[in-house]
Structures are given as structure tokens and as C-alpha cells.
Amino acid sequence: MKCVKCGKHEAVERGLCEVCLWDSLHIEVPGSIIKKTCSKCGAYFVGKAWVYRDGEEKWERKIFDNFSVNEPFKISGGKLNGTNRLGNYIKLEVEIERTNDDRKVENFEIPFIKESISCPTCNKVTGSYYEAKVQIRGMTGKYTDEMGRIGDHLVRNVENNHTTDPESFISKIEYVKDGIDVYLGKRKDGDSFAKEMKTREITDIIVSKTLAGVRDGKQFFRFTYMVRIMDIEPGSIIYLNGKRYLYQGKSAFGIYLNDLETGREIQVNKRSISFDKLQITGEMASRRSFVVISNGNNECNLMDKQNFSQITISGECKDSEINLYVVDDEYFRIRGE
Numbered sequence: 001m002k003c004v005k006c007g008k009h010e011a012v013e014r015g016l017c018e019v020c021l022w023d024s025l026h027i028e029v030p031g032s033i034i035k036k037t038c039s040k041c042g043a044y045f046v047g048k049a050w051v052y053r054d055g056e057e058k059w060e061r062k063i064f065d066n067f068s069v070n071e072p073f074k075i076s077g078g079k080l081n082g083t084n085r086l087g088n089y090i091k092l093e094v095e096i097e098r099t100n101d102d103r104k105v106e107n108f109e110i111p112f113i114k115e116s117i118s119c120p121t122c123n124k125v126t127g128s129y130y131e132a133k134v135q136i137r138g139m140t141g142k143y144t145d146e147m148g149r150i151g152d153h154l155v156r157n158v159e160n161n162h163t164t165d166p167e168s169f170i171s172k173i174e175y176v177k178d179g180i181d182v183y184l185g186k187r188k189d190g191d192s193f194a195k196e197m198k199t200r201e202i203t204d205i206i207v208s209k210t211l212a213g214v215r216d217g218k219q220f221f222r223f224t225y226m227v228r229i230m231d232i233e234p235g236s237i238i239y240l241n242g243k244r245y246l247y248q249g250k251s252a253f254g255i256y257l258n259d260l261e262t263g264r265e266i267q268v269n270k271r272s273i274s275f276d277k278l279q280i281t282g283e284m285a286s287r288r289s290f291v292v293i294s295n296g297n298n299e300c301n302l303m304d305k306q307n308f309s310q311i312t313i314s315g316e317c318k319d320s321e322i323n324l325y326v327v328d329d330e331y332f333r334i335r336g337e
């Protein structure tokens with residue numbers, strides 16, 4: 001069948017030949033192309049939202065969505081060929097396809113507008129915005145190195161999350177006399193930190209929320225995570241549930257104590273520790289050095305280097321000298337030594 005329009009060539013589609021079909025092509029072109037980016041983090045505004053990863057690529061692809069063609073054609077791709085010298089026109093190639101093996105490339109120059117602003121996320125960071133506050137506190141009312149270790153861990157977590165989610169950031173860190181306050185851009189970071197602390201450390205966590213205002217017609221809450229950590233110095237004398245103990249240290253499992261009435265070593269599972277029932281006396285065991293005189297039969301004879309008195313303790317003594325905790329003239333092996 002011949003083409004209904006020209007009558008010259010064979011019709012291929014809709015009664016028209018290839019030439020007449022391409023003559024019917026009509027391309028609708030966007031009035032302008034806008035490149036809106038954040039001057040601080042390099043994010044691109046694409047469609048209706050800010051894009052923080054592969055922004056340029058996504059913005060480029062989106063440009064060709066704003067071109068349209070009539071049936072039976074479609075846009076199969078395109079590329080940007082830079083701007084004119086003034087930078088107010090952008091050159092593009094648009095690839096149009098009728099069938100898989102019938103394509104054409106058309107060139108355009110379209111008004112180009114470049115905008116560089118600060119994106120909402122960067123505005124939050126510079127505006128000290130925060131959704132959550134983590135308060136790291138300890139047992140003694142004083143700043144301890146253990147708080148520093150936990151605080152560093154939180155900072156590393158958030159910095160790591162920031163690489164995939166720009167809304168994760170730390171807006172402020174405050175060192176106060178009894179701990180550290182970390183202000184978080186995203187509440188979820190506070191949540192996951194609290195969960196991690198519960199499994200990895202011995203902590204007492206209290207979460208509270210306060211109304212911070214109304215935003216976009218909705219109530220906006222701020223969350224406080226009061227994280228109390230077990231930062232008692234080994235060798236401390238404490239009270240737990242009213243009983244007096246020598247604190248020997250902790251692990252992910254719980255704490256290690258010596259009952260000061262019976263001398264017995266005990267392990268307290270962290271789940272059964274109630275922080276309110278634990279008191280620090282401020283008193284410390286003295287730590288003294290002893291010379292090992294003899295060793296065997298699961299006991300050893302020692303001599304106090306201070307007053308030369310001799311004592312016997314149970315267990316093996318591997319070295320020629322040993323340190324012990326001394327409380328009320330009772331001797332206790334030091335855990336881990």
C-alpha cells in the first residue's frame with residue numbers, strides 16, 4: 001500500500017510512509033531549564049524535592065521528561081552539550097524514536113537558569129536545629145573518660161549515618177560538669193543509639209518529650225534521651241540494694257562485685273541492676289603490692305610490702321608480685337590481674 005499523503009512511498013504505519021511520518025513529528029519543548037543547587041552541600045533540586053545523592057545525574061535525566069512528542073513517537077534519551085558563552089542558553093540533543101531501528105536526534109537551545117541557594121537541610125544545620133538531645137551522665141556526678149568513650153561512639157554513628165542521610169547530623173555538643181549533651185538533627189539517631197546502648201552497655205535510659213512548637217500545622221516534639229552509664233571506677237565501695245560491696249568492674253553481661261560481709265565474689269546481671277538502688281560511697285579500696293613467697297595447692301603465701309606481714313590467699317599466683325584490694329583489713333584479688 002502506498003502512503004496516503006504523498007502516494008510515493010510504501011506506507012509503514014498509520015497509512016503513512018516513513019518520510020511523511022517524520023514530517024508529522026511535533027516536539028513540545030520546556031520554556032526554560034532550571035538548575036537549582038545547594039551552595040553548601042551540592043544537592044540538586046529535582047522535580048519537587050532535594051536530591052542528595054547522584055543529584056546531577058537525576059536532574060539531567062529529569063530534563064528530558066519535560067519534552068514531549070506526538071504519537072507514534074517517543075523520547076528515548078538525550079544529552080546536554082553545555083551552555084552558550086553567556087551561560088543563559090543550554091544546548092541539548094534529544095533522541096526520538098519511532099521504532100527500535102528508526103531514530104533521529106534533534107538539537108535544541110533552551111533558556112537556562114542557574115540558581116544556587118542553601119537547601120532546607122543545610123538551613124537546619126546552620127540554624128542549630130535539633131529533634132533530639134542525648135544526655136550522657138554517669139554514677140558519680142562528675143565527668144569521666146567512660147562518658148567520652150560513649151560520646152565518641154554516638155558521634156561516629158551519626159557521622160556515618162550522615163553519609164547516606166543528610167538529615168542525620170550533630171548540631172551541637174556541650175560538655176557540662178556532670179556529662180555530655182549531644183544535640184541531634186534527627187530523632188531516629190537518638191532512638192537507635194538508645195537501643196544500641198541497651199544491648200552493648202550497662203545503662204539506665206529515660207526518654208522524655210517536650211512540645212517544642214507547631215510546624216506546618218502539626219505539633220513538634222523534641223526528645224531527650226537521658227543515658228546513665230555505669231562508669232564506676234574499679235576498686236570503689238558501693239551499696240547495692242542496701243548491701244555493701246567492692247566494685248570490681250563490668251562487662252557486656254553485668255557487673256562484678258565482692259560482698260564485703262562474706263567476701264564472696266558475685267556477678268550481677270545488668271538486667272537485674274536497678275540504678276536507683278545503687279549508691280557510690282566515694283570510698284575506695286586501697287590497692288597494695290605483695291611479694292609472692294610461695295605458691296601451690298591452689299593457694300599462695302604473700303608478704304605485704306608495706307608492713308611485712310604475711311597472709312595466705314586462695315588461687316594461683318603466677319608472678320613474683322601481686323596487687324590486691326584491701327578493705328577493712330580484708331584482701332581481695334583484683335579482677336583481670
Ligand SMILES: [Zn+2]
Nearest residue numbers: 003006017020
Ligand atoms: Zn508519504
Ligand SMILES: [Zn+2]
Nearest residue numbers: 038041119122
Ligand atoms: Zn545543602
